[in-house]
Amino acid sequence: MNEDVSRSVTDAELSMLSPAQAARLRELAAPHMRNGSYGLRNLAQRCRDTAEDQWPALVEQHFAQLRSAGTGGESREEILRAVHGRLLAQDSFTAETLQAMRYTRRIAEGLVFAYALDQPTTVRILTDRDVERVADEDALWDAGYDNLLQVPFRYEEIALEGRAVLHSVYGDSPFVASRALYLDQLHYEATSTALPKAGALFVVPTRHLIAYHPLADGSVAEAINDLAKYGLGAYEDGPGSLSPRLYWWHKGRITCLTHIDEETKTFSIQPPAELLTRLRTLVHLDDAGRLRSPAADRAAHDIAELTRTAAESIAGLSRNPGGLDAAFRQLVDLALAHCADDPDAALADTWDAWATALQLGSALFTGAEAQTCALGDDLERPLPAFPANPPADARAWLDAFYLAVICRDRGRIQRLGQVPLDVLRQDATADTYLLHWIGTLQAYFTPECPIDDVAEKLGEAISASYGDEVSRAPLEFVDAVEYQPVSLFHRFLARDHEKFARTLADALKEHVRYWGDSPAPRAQAALGPLALASLAHGQEFPVDTGLPQLPMYLADGRRIEVIPG
Incomplete structure (x- = not known):
């Protein structure tokens, strides 16, 4: 008897029952186990929720159903x-x-x-x-x-305490969880939207339930733990337990992320290197406001609040020089947010925000002498001197460079062009195409660089921007936002005015399609296409400055003033 009780205590299959209950269930099931070996976990979960005096009938019904399945013979x-x-x-x-x-x-x-x-x-x-x-x-x-694929299901979104949203698919059929094999089709059927190319994290704790989170934005950092906890709890509750593990669905392949230490019975999440890089990239992009996400959709373009925060950040740089990168992101947000209320960028306060963003971006990558930054309404803040110490942040460099092109600041363009590409290559979130694109821009603005070399680098950027070559950033974001300046530069380099105009209009349509009605600062103006439109306008391309998300007074240069430093 002691041996049986000890076995029940350590038997994970029946851990939802007390030792005495587990022993009783085994006793009831024993006569039915003589002609085969059956797992008892699902039966134990049903017994847990049933009065014990009803267990004999429940056990009889359970094994009768198993026997009724027969051994075959169907045509x-x-x-x-x-x-x-x-x-x-x-x-x-x-x-x-x-x-x-x-x-x-x-x-x-x-x-x-x-x-x-x-x-x-x-x-x-x-x-x-x-x-x-x-x-x-x-x-x-x-x-x-x-x-x-004909198995019916019900669907709902579960908003958790943080900003992660879980998608729940459930139903009475024991085949519901099996639809995770084709999660992309299931997601489209449930939401009428495509699953991101990077796939989704998911759990199938019972045969009646799938919970998943698409890999689309930085909320995945919270979703990992939320899904893992939710999956383990639902697995333990049952009935119909399937797996307590967390998985990654990607291009039809399923990868397990959960490691279970069999000795200690502890769980840990161990993403493969490919997924870990994607997750870090999503968080990095989201933190900088580059992705359409719940966090971005909750963003506001309250100019007064953004200005106050930016002024405080600049004022604090003398005490905390390490805050320059965060201050630069805030100023980019402020500059773009101004375009919500001033879409033509006609006002002086809007220009001050754009100019100050460039001052901080240039200082971040090339260093700076002490200078004054204007934030509108006679609000000025001193920017202390900074040594040249460029961070390994390829997208922040592009922001700074686009700002320099838009503001027609040739001195800063040249200095930014001299930032070593090897430094930016250390950015673990940057795909190869992005680094080729930076190399293309640096080559074009390098005096006496042969145009054939520029064209070759552009070709490398284009070739590296397709399909599996993009393994870090979301492909949807790359196609709609990041690749558009590359495509525009291709038309610019070819001096094809007509195709440049069409490509510019398409790029802005893609920008609007991607951001929709989001109030996020980056939704208010298309930074990369604006930079290429400014460059083309300076080369006497007939640029349509009346297009949406293309501030007219920046595109045609009428708002440009001298920037300190």
């Missing part, structure tokens, strides 16, 4: 009509079942793919003999796929 047509692809718990397989189901394959740690027949009262997993009876692997796969 080929009957199998194809009812077969579904199915995810099963890896630890539910015994040596005996593995021998009868050698066709199955492990999808990821903890999950096994199999075929199952959806029968009136139960579900039967196909054996090797069943698969052989169909005698057509493609037909079996197609039927399992088609039937699985």
Whole structure:
């Protein structure tokens, strides 16, 4: 008796029951276990929620359903009509079942793919003999796929205490969780939007439930822990437990992120290097306000508040020089936010914000002498001297460079162009195309650099901006926002006025499509296309300065004044 109780205490399968309850369930199940080996976890979860005097009937019903599944005999047509692809718990397989189901394959740690027949009262997993009876692997796969995609589900979004949003798909069918195999199609069916190219994190704690979070913005940092906790709790609660692990769905592949220490029974999340880089990039982009995200959508363009914060940050730089990068981001936000109320950038206060943003961006990458920064309404703040100490931040360099081009500040353009590319290559969040693009700009503004060299570098940037070459930033963001200046420069370099005009209009449409009605500062003006429009205008291209998100008085240079420093 002591041995049985001790076993129950340490038996993870029955941990939802007390030792005495676990012993009783094993006793009730023992007569049914003589003709086969069955897992008891799901039955134990049902018993936990049922009065103990009803357990004998519940156990009888459970094993009667298992027996009713039979051992086969359906015709080929009957199998194809009812077969579904199915995810099963890896630890539910015994040596005996593995021998009868050698066709199955492990999808990821903890999950096994199999075929199952959806029968009136139960579900039967196909054996090797069943698969052989169909005698057509493609037909079996197609039927399992088609039937699985017909499984009904309910959908809702779960907003958590932080800013992460989990997508929940659930239903009565035991095949709901198996739809995670085709998470991209499921997401589109549920939301009418495409899953990001980077995929999603997800859990399938029970066969009736999927919870997932698309890899679209920096809220993924919170979603990882939220999903892992949610998945583990739902797995322990059941019924129909499937897996307690966290997974990454990417291009149809599933990768397990959860490591379980079998000795200590502790869980840890260990993303592969590829995913870890993507996650860091998403957080970096989101923190700088570059992504359309819940955080960006909650942003306000309160000019008075942004101005006050910017003034305080600049004033604090004499005490904390390390705050220059944060102050630069704040000034970029302020400059762009001004364009919400002053879309033509006609007002002096708007110009002051753009000029001050350039002063800080230039100081961040090339150093600066002491100078004065204006923030409008006779508000000035001293900017202390800074040594040249460029950070490894490729996108911040582009912001500073675009500002210098827009403000027609050739001195700062030349100094920024001399920032070593090797420093910017150390930015772990920058894809290769971005570094080639920076190299293209630096080459173009280098005196006496052959135009063929510039064209070659541009070609490298274009080639590296497609598909799998982009492995860090969200491809949707790259296509709609970051690549547009590259495409414009291609038309500019070719001196093709007509195609430049069309490409500029398309770039601004992409900007509007990506940002929608977001109040985020970066939604108010298209910084990269504005820089290329300013450059083209200076080369006598016929630039349409009336386009949206293209501040007229900056594009045509009428607002430009001398900037200190």
